[in-house]
Amino acid sequence: MSILTFRNVSLRYPPQPGRKGVGEKRVLDGINLQVASDELVAVIGRSGSGKTSLLNLAAGFLAPSTGTITVDGAPVRGPGADRAVVFQDDALYPWLDARDNVAFPLKLKGVPLGERRARAQALLDRVGLADAGDRNPWELSGGMRQRVGIARALAAEPRFLLLDEPLGALDALTRTRMQEFLLRIKAESGAGALLITHSIEEALLLGTRVVVLSPNPGRLTAEIEAGFNAEVRAGASVAAVKASPIFKRMHAGLTGLIHSGDDEELAA
Numbered sequence: 235m236s237i238l239t240f241r242n243v244s245l246r247y248p249p250q251p252g253r254k255g256v257g258e259k260r261v262l263d264g265i266n267l268q269v270a271s272d273e274l275v276a277v278i279g280r281s282g283s284g285k286t287s288l289l290n291l292a293a294g295f296l297a298p299s300t301g302t303i304t305v306d307g308a309p310v311r312g313p314g315a316d317r318a319v320v321f322q323d324d325a326l327y328p329w330l331d332a333r334d335n336v337a338f339p340l341k342l343k344g345v346p347l348g349e350r351r352a353r354a355q356a357l358l359d360r361v362g363l364a365d366a367g368d369r370n371p372w373e374l375s376g377g378m379r380q381r382v383g384i385a386r387a388l389a390a391e392p393r394f395l396l397l398d399e400p401l402g403a404l405d406a407l408t409r410t411r412m413q414e415f416l417l418r419i420k421a422e423s424g425a426g427a428l429l430i431t432h433s434i435e436e437a438l439l440l441g442t443r444v445v446v447l448s449p450n451p452g453r454l455t456a457e458i459e460a461g462f463n464a465e466v467r468a469g470a471s472v473a474a475v476k477a478s479p480i481f482k483r484m485h486a487g488l489t490g491l492i493h494s495g496d497d498e499e500l501a502a
């Protein structure tokens with residue numbers, strides 16, 4: 235069991251030179267959060283509350299201003315193969331076919347060509363793209379590209395998947411299918427997951443826990459245990475889960491939490 239831990243983390247962006255009146259920006263403050271391998275922690279919050287900054291800290295793309303981020307007790311000092319990131323834009327390498335995109339992290343690890351091709355093919359099989367290995371990224375649909383991106387993230391056998399709006403660019407139907415897919419693949423991989431999403435519905439559906447980030451500066455102000463992903467993994471349809479009264483109640487409650495304070499802001 236691995237654990238990703240934020241302990242008392244704050245983040246300030248430095249003043250922007252040349253932009254009058256744009257001083258240092260306090261983005262995150264007093265963040266305490268743990269993600270274990272058997273969890274998918276979904277982070278929701280209003281635009282600008284610091285969700286992507288939080289993920290970038292976990293990825294090691296940014297360093298905290300204060301506090302520590304650790305994986306199994308070892309400080310995160312930069313990007314590492316133990317944490318794989320998937321963004322909204324799949325960011326596949328356009329000059330590589332799907333199989334070689336998936337194999338790319340294995341190349342970086344020095345895995346020999348034959349073995350990495352075989353492992354990449356096995357990953358493509360797992361994400362339902364067994365026959366798409368020879369296709370170029372532009373020959374794939376949005377959902378297929380995102381599955382290649384997820385297969386590539388899994389290639390390095392990370393301890394954590396860091397998912398920044400991975401389904402945000404997909405149409406509603408594909409998104410629902412990909413939500414089921416993401417839950418299955420996450421469970422099979424044994425990796426913990428931190429998911430950033432704008433969608434309260436998606437957070438509730440996929441998260442074992444949902445945390446709410448409130449803005450200015452970003453603080454974790456609420457946390458709820460959501461059991462819906464276990465229902466989906468046990469075979470319940472996403473549509474049936476979303477239609478259940480308990481799901482609707484929790485959705486309304488979270489909407490209220492995220493938007494509390496909006497009226498004061500508008501009045502101010």
Ligand SMILES: Nc1ncnc2c1ncn2[C@@H]1O[C@H](COP(=O)(O)OP(=O)(O)OP(=O)(O)O)[C@@H](O)[C@H]1O
Pocket residue numbers: 247248259261279280281282283284285286287288432
């Ligand atoms: N490199 C940077 N330098 C200065 N300020 C930044 C930088 N990156 C982000 N910010 C600011 O930090 C705040 C949080 O940004 P962040 O992208 O983490 O929020 P978010 O919750 O992911 O937003 P969204 O939901 O719109 O994607 C915003 O006010 C943003 O303008």
